[in-house]
Amino acid sequence: MVAKRPTVVEPLTDGEEYAEAVLALVRQIPPGRAMTYGLIAEIIAETLHRGGPRQVGNVMSGSYDRYAHLVPEGAAVVGPAQDNNDLPWWRVVNASGAPPAHHATAGLEALRAEGMPLTKDGRRIRLRDAIWYPGIDD
Numbered sequence: 001m002v003a004k005r006p007t008v009v010e011p012l013t014d015g016e017e018y019a020e021a022v023l024a025l026v027r028q029i030p031p032g033r034a035m036t037y038g039l040i041a042e043i044i045a046e047t048l049h050r051g052g053p054r055q056v057g058n059v060m061s062g063s064y065d066r067y068a069h070l071v072p073e074g075a076a077v078v079g080p081a082q083d084n085n086d087l088p089w090w091r092v093v094n095a096s097g098a099p100p101a102h103h104a105t106a107g108l109e110a111l112r113a114e115g116m117p118l119t120k121d122g123r124r125i126r127l128r129d130a131i132w133y134p135g136i137d138d
Contacts, residue, residue, distance in 0.1 A: 018044065018051050022059040025134065029091040031114045033132035034125050036095050043134065053095075060092060061100070091132075097124035 012020060021044045029035055037053035037060075044051055090110040093099050097119065099107030104123075111118065117129040 014050075018048060018055060019059045021048060022051075022056055023087060026060070026087055026089070026092055028134055029088055029132055031088075031091075032116055032130070034091045034093050034097075034111075034116065034127070034130045035132055036093055036097075036127070038095055039131070039133075040092065056092075060089060093125055093127075097127045097130075 022040060025040055025043060026035070037056040040056045041052045044056070088110075089103070090099055090107040098104070099111065108118075108122065111125060112122075117126040118124065119126055
């Protein structure tokens with residue numbers, strides 16, 4: 001019988017630690033609710049003391065390639081909502097309530113499907129009605 005070697009887990013880099021925190025928070029956003037890049041950055045900064053909205057955007061835009069190892073096995077992280085994503089990327093919007101420009105059509109379709117309150121022109125979320133704060137709005 002051959003003894004198995006214990007699996008060595010490498011510590012996360014600062015970037016990976018930040019990405020893991022962002023992805024974990026985004027996974028908690030419930031259907032019909034949303035968070036902004038800035039709000040996510042503020043919440044993460046409370047514990048990690050670093051990062052901002054652009055860093056959150058970088059994590060979200062590069063989550064499939066750079067941070068795939070931080071995502072649970074078998075979970076998709078980017079793409080249209082109908083692809084059964086584990087990461088509800090469409091629920092993360094900019095400060096005006098708009099989804100990422102390069103995924104606007106898919107994002108808005110997913111938001112509408114969840115019954116997200118949108119502005120009259122249908123291009124943005126009505127943030128005052130949809131914003132989600134973890135621990136407060138659970």
